[in-house]
Amino acid sequence: MAFRHLISRGHGRRWGFPWAPSRKRPLYRSIGGHARRQDDAGDRVRGQKGRNGYRRNPQAPIGNEVKRDCCEPFCFRPLSFLPPRLSRGGPTPSSRGTARFGDQPALPAPVYPPPRSSLLMARKRRPLSPDEKQRLDALLDAVMDTTVHHYGAEPRSAVRYDKREEMYGGSGTTYLLQMFEDGELVNNRIGAYMVLPTRGDSAGFHTHGDRNEQELYVVMRGEGTYLEKDHAEAEARSVPIEEGTITTVRGNALHAVRNTGPEPLIIFVITTFEPGKPHSRDQEQHGPGQS
Numbered sequence: 001m002a003f004r005h006l007i008s009r010g011h012g013r014r015w016g017f018p019w020a021p022s023r024k025r026p027l028y029r030s031i032g033g034h035a036r037r038q039d040d041a042g043d044r045v046r047g048q049k050g051r052n053g054y055r056r057n058p059q060a061p062i063g064n065e066v067k068r069d070c071c072e073p074f075c076f077r078p079l080s081f082l083p084p085r086l087s088r089g090g091p092t093p094s095s096r097g098t099a100r101f102g103d104q105p106a107l108p109a110p111v112y113p114p115p116r117s118s119l120l121m122a123r124k125r126r127p128l129s130p131d132e133k134q135r136l137d138a139l140l141d142a143v144m145d146t147t148v149h150h151y152g153a154e155p156r157s158a159v160r161y162d163k164r165e166e167m168y169g170g171s172g173t174t175y176l177l178q179m180f181e182d183g184e185l186v187n188n189r190i191g192a193y194m195v196l197p198t199r200g201d202s203a204g205f206h207t208h209g210d211r212n213e214q215e216l217y218v219v220m221r222g223e224g225t226y227l228e229k230d231h232a233e234a235e236a237r238s239v240p241i242e243e244g245t246i247t248t249v250r251g252n253a254l255h256a257v258r259n260t261g262p263e264p265l266i267i268f269v270i271t272t273f274e275p276g277k278p279h280s281r282d283q284e285q286h287g288p289g290q291s
């Protein structure tokens with residue numbers, strides 16, 4: 001056996017190399033490119049033996065050990081540099097050697113506006129394929145200039161393209177071209193072109209009240225019908241809309257829109273929110289066509 005193997009197998013200390021690992025040090029197994037210590041001296045107890053001759057901590061469910069002390073056999077860096085999710089909660093004085101998957105710290109308070117990712121997931125927005133994006137760009141370029149001259153920035157176009165199938169219980173596909181990054185405009189969640197490409201495409205009734213939002217539509221192209229109602233059971237009022245029409249919704253009222261013309265209906269949407277108040281909601285409770 002090579003000299004270095006003998007050292008690493010625990011003979012080093014006997015031979016006068018105090019830095020060499022102890023013979024009692026358990027073996028390592030490799031996980032995701034890192035060696036992870038299987039067990040710990042603190043877990044060794046008499047009785048039933050585990051894979052390495054040491055019994056796992058009886059309190060710890062099998063497979064839920066956390067990495068604690070080092071990531072490589074001869075590295076003794078603490079693992080606290082790993083984010084909590086990787087270190088599964090990380091070592092705490094009470095959990096040393098026995099920390100389990102459930103031992104995560106309390107979740108931080110919700111942050112408003114909610115991260116884009118959570119909205120994306122919850123509201124079933126989908127990114128566009130390159131092909132679809134190209135078609136949508138061509139459709140818009142044919143009828144209008146979508147350049148944004150945002151103060152102090154280079155002129156630009158959309159920062160993100162989303163699409164929603166049968167949005168809020170409506171029909172067809174609704175496209176949203178987000179023209180601003182999150183937080184670029186104060187108290188604003190959406191500054192976007194909404195495109196309902198063909199006759200009959202619609203976005204169903206929904207409210208912004210549960211997010212403390214107000215919303216403004218400015219019709220840029222096409223024609224359609226805008227509907228609003230005071231609450232879910234109320235009777236809807238409808239108004240025809242065309243280029244230049246402006247609508248607003250606020251409080252717990254609901255609104256919906258439909259393309260009724262032969263051309264794409266393009267609306268610029270500005271969604272503002274009341275500062276300091278929560279404006280996210282549990283998306284899963286949001287049934288089709290309802291608030």
Ligand SMILES: O=P(O)(O)OC[C@H]1O[C@](O)(CO)[C@@H](O)[C@@H]1O
Nearest residue numbers: 119123190192194203215269271
């Ligand atoms: O479900 P979200 O995140 O509000 O996004 C859909 C948005 O699309 C619109 O219909 C137009 O942007 C808004 O009324 C609505 O808020």
